[in-house]
Every structure is written in C-alpha cells, then in structure tokens.
Amino acid sequence: MALFEKRAELHTTQECSRQIMPVRDALEVLNGRWKLPILIALSFGAKRFKEISREIPGITDKMLSKELKMLEANQLIIRQVFDDFPPVVEYSITKHGESLGKVIEELRIWGLSHRKKIIGK
Amino acid sequence: MALFEKRAELHTTQECSRQIMPVRDALEVLNGRWKLPILIALSFGAKRFKEISREIPGITDKMLSKELKMLEANQLIIRQVFDDFPPVVEYSITKHGESLGKVIEELRIWGLSHRKKIIGK
DNA sequence: TGATTTGCTATCATATAGGATAGTACTATC
DNA sequence: GATAGTACTATCCTATATGATAGCAAATCA
Numbered sequence: 001m002a003l004f005e006k007r008a009e010l011h012t013t014q015e016c017s018r019q020i021m022p023v024r025d026a027l028e029v030l031n032g033r034w035k036l037p038i039l040i041a042l043s044f045g046a047k048r049f050k051e052i053s054r055e056i057p058g059i060t061d062k063m064l065s066k067e068l069k070m071l072e073a074n075q076l077i078i079r080q081v082f083d084d085f086p087p088v089v090e091y092s093i094t095k096h097g098e099s100l101g102k103v104i105e106e107l108r109i110w111g112l113s114h115r116k117k118i119i120g121k
Numbered sequence: 122m123a124l125f126e127k128r129a130e131l132h133t134t135q136e137c138s139r140q141i142m143p144v145r146d147a148l149e150v151l152n153g154r155w156k157l158p159i160l161i162a163l164s165f166g167a168k169r170f171k172e173i174s175r176e177i178p179g180i181t182d183k184m185l186s187k188e189l190k191m192l193e194a195n196q197l198i199i200r201q202v203f204d205d206f207p208p209v210v211e212y213s214i215t216k217h218g219e220s221l222g223k224v225i226e227e228l229r230i231w232g233l234s235h236r237k238k239i240i241g242k
Numbered sequence: 243t244g245a246t247t248t249g250c251t252a253t254c255a256t257a258t259a260g261g262a263t264a265g266t267a268c269t270a271t272c
Numbered sequence: 273g274a275t276a277g278t279a280c281t282a283t284c285c286t287a288t289a290t291g292a293t294a295g296c297a298a299a300t301c302a
Contacts, residue, residue, distance in 0.1 A: 013176075013178075016158075016161060019161075019229065020157055020158065020161065021232070021236075022228075022229045022230075022231075022232025022233045022235070022236055023157060023225055023228045023229045023232055024157065024232070025232040025235055025236060026228040026229070026231045026232035026235065027148065027151060027152070027157075027228060029235065030148060031148070031152070032259075032260090033259085033260075034260095036141055036144060036145065036148075037137070037141065040137060040140075040141065048278085048279085049278075049279050049280075050277085050278065050279075053279095055134070057134065058261095060260085060261065060262075060263095061279075061280065061281090062260085062261080062262095062280090062281080062282090063259090063260065063261080064279095064280095065279080065280060065281080066260095074235070074239060075238060075239060085268090085269065085270080085277090085278080086267095086268070086269060086270080086276095086277055086278040086279080087267090087268085087277095087278050087279050087280080088278080088279090089278085089279060089280090096235075096238055099231065099234070100231065102227060102231070103227045103228055103231045104144055106223060106224050106227040107143075107144045107147040107148060107224060108140065108143050108144045108147070109143075110143075110147045110220065110221065110223070110224045111142070111143025111144055111145070111146040111147035112143045113220070114143070114146055114147065114150065114195070114217075115142075115143055115146060117196060117217055118195060118196065153289075153290090154289085154290075155290095169248085169249090170248070170249050170250075171247085171248065171249075174249095181290085181291065181292075181293095182249075182250065182251090183250090183251080183252090183290085183291080183292090184289090184290065184291080185249095185250095186249080186250060186251080187290095206247090206248085206298085206299060206300070207246090207247050207248040207249080207297095207298070207299060207300075208247095208248050208249050208250080208297095208298085209248080209249090210248085210249060210250090
C-alpha cells in the first residue's frame with residue numbers, strides 16, 4: 001500500500017544519510033592537499049611553524065596557517081605559544097589526532113592495491 | 122611514529138611522499154560530493170541511471186554522469202548497455218568496488234568518535 | 243500528432259581551493 | 273642604521289568543482 005511504501009522508502013533514505021555522515025566527516029578532516037603531510041610531519045614530534053613549512057615542499061605560509069587552524073579546530077593538533085624572542089609557536093599531535101593512524105593505514109593499504117589494479121602490476 | 126609504520130629511514134621527504142601517495146589515491150577515489158552516495162546506492166544492487174538519480178536527492182544528470190565515468194575508470198563499477206527501447210544502461214559494483222567496504226567502515230567508525238569528540242557530549 | 247521517457251551532452255554561471263606576492267610587529271645581530 | 277628571522281595576515285588572481293538550464297535521438301504512449 002502506498003503509504004507504507006513511502007514511509008519505508010523515507011526510512012531507508014534517512015538511514016543511509018545517517019550512515020554516510022560520519023564517513024563524510026572523516027573524509028573532510030583529511031581533505032585537501034596539505035592536511036595529510038602536516039599531520040605526518042607532526043607525527044614525528046612537536047614542531048614550529050617554520051619547521052613544518054621547511055619539511056613540506058611547496059606549501060605557502062597562507063595555506064600552512066589555514067590548515068593548522070582547521071586541524072586545531074578538529075582537535076587533531078595543539079598550538080602552544082611561548083612568549084619569547086621572535087615568536088615561538090609549537091604544534092603537536094593530540095591523542096585524537098593519533099587515533100587517525102588506523103584509518104590512514106587502511107587507506108594506504110587499499111590505495112596500494114588500487115594502484116596495482118589500475119596503473120598496473 | 123604513530124601515523125605510519127616506524128622505520129629508520131622513514132624520516133626523509135622522499136620516503137614520506139612514497140608512503141603518502143597511496144593514501145592520497147584512496148582519498149581521491151572517494152573525493153567529492155557524490156561518489157560515496159552513488160557507491161552506496163549501487164551496493165544494494167545494479168541500477169539504471171535514472172534509478173540512481175532518483176535515489177540521490179539533489180544530484181544533477183551532469184554530475185551523476187561525470188561521477189559514474191570516474192568510478193568506472195577506477196574500476197569500482199561496471200557499465201552495461203542494453204540495446205533497447207529508450208536507452209537502458211545498468212551500473213553495478215565490481216569486486217574492487219566492494220573492497221572499499223572495509224576502508225569506508227573504518228572511516229565511519231573514526232567519524233563517529235570524532236563527532237562525539239567535537240560536536241556532542 | 244504531440245507529449246513523454248531515457249541517458250546522456252553542451253553552455254553558462256558561481257563558489258571555493260589554492261597560489262603568488264607583499265607586508266607587519268618585534269627583536270637580535272652586524 | 274640596515275638586515276634578518278618568526279609567525280603570521282591581506283590582497284589579488286586562477287583553476288576547478290559544482291549547479292542551473294537546455295537540448296537531443298529514438299521509441300513509445302495518448
């Protein structure tokens with residue numbers, strides 16, 4: 001009957017969106033050209049702005065600044081300011097940031113198999 | 122350290138890039154607003170162009186067509202044309218496409234914990 | 243006859259990501 | 273006094289993603 005079908009369909013669509021949302025959230029956190037390299041640079045230990053910049057070829061100050069803010073807003077990294085010399089600001093990974101490790105590793109494994117499949121051999 | 126397998130020489134820029142590449146590949150495959158909903162729609166069974174379109178609110182023919190092509194190029198889906206009436210074209214998920222399931226599940230799990238951490242509670 | 247369906251493609255417009263370049267406050271050093 | 277280093281911010285520009293709208297071939301339906 002029409003009403004039943006319609007409701008069932010709605011339920012399915014909503015249920016799907018609800019399932020997809022967290023996946024999108026996770027993808028968004030890693031989205032863009034620089035967030036991954038920044039996280040990885042920091043995974044080796046706390047670093048200053050210029051240190052990160054030097055380790056990531058091609059990144060501009062503007063993008064580094066912007067992405068660091070995003071990562072901090074998502075609580076993946078922490079910013080520490082030392083009232084010193086010329087400014088000293090240190091960034092480091094949080095526990096929450098480290099928890100991304102497993103996801104990144106899964107992405108890497110799948111990416112490798114994909115590369116073999118598509119690009120060949 | 123935490124984000125990647127620890128190795129002595131892992132610290133070099135080249136080695137890092139090599140490790141990051143497959144992760145970027147995987148992210149790119151899922152990138153954009155529509156690929157995930159399309160894949161999920163097809164994960165319930167083969168569907169025609171218009172069927173997918175009807176199941177995904179807001180998608181335009183242009184974007185659906187474009188994303189289907191990308192997904193097919195990445196061998197995540199297959200396109201089958203039936204020489205019939207008004208055109209009949211059926212899309213379905215490949216084994217390779219199904220292999221994304223594990224990655225998506227990891228993204229979903231992390232996304233849920235992220236949501237709890239950032240938005241809620 | 244004219245309208246409708248299907249699986250697209252083409253054209254035009256806008257929003258956003260990202261790059262290039264310059265500048266700033268403050269201090270230390272030459 | 274001039275220069276350099278640090279951690280940014282501001283401005284301007286381009287490329288890409290996405291959206292809105294229209295059209296099209298061929299057959300079927302009213």
